Amino acid sequence: MPVVGAAAEDANRRLLRARDAMDRAYAEPLDVPTLARIAHISEAHFICTFRAAFGETPNRYLQRRRVERAMFLLRSTDRSVTDICMDVGFSSLGTFSRVFRDVVGEPPSLYRRRGPMPLAPSCFAMAWSRPSSFGEVRGT
Incomplete structure (x- = not known):
């Protein structure tokens, strides 16, 4: 054993x-x-x-990890969605937008319009905003 x-x-x-x-x-x-x-x-x-x-598959894990980083950048910077898409590892804006919508439940531009992340302890904010699994949308 x-x-x-x-x-x-x-x-x-x-x-x-x-x-x-x-x-x-x-x-x-x-x-x-x-x-x-x-x-x-x-x-x-x-x-x-x-x-x-x-x-989840390695590809889905990596996509979700990239989307998590993009979520932070969309709400904390004024950089373009295209720049953020490329910076987090996607090579196509279309693929990024589709995967982002699948994970988060809304397109990147709409997610950004909700404004900066509310003030909260960073550990809580990170845990709450992190997608729990690929394709499962968490509301705010």
Whole structure:
């Protein structure tokens, strides 16, 4: 039994290494082959085990992470939606807008119009504004 536990722990560490890379370098052009190399496992195995461990595919996790950053930039800067789209790692404004709407429930321009984030402890504001899962909209 300890061998299975050690193997599972090693697999989890590998997946966390790849997820940490996505959290740090979300704006970089990360793809499954690159992430699988970081985790030191095959691409197919990486996709299956990542989804089993975190409840979403690596691509959806990365998209959600990018949208989280865009949400902050839209409400705290006056930079254009296109600039923010490119800065968070999307290469197409259309794809960014579609994914943003899927995650947040409204397009980036409408989200921005609601104005700056209300004053609250940053830990609370971050927890409340973070999409809980891909495609699930949280209201404010």
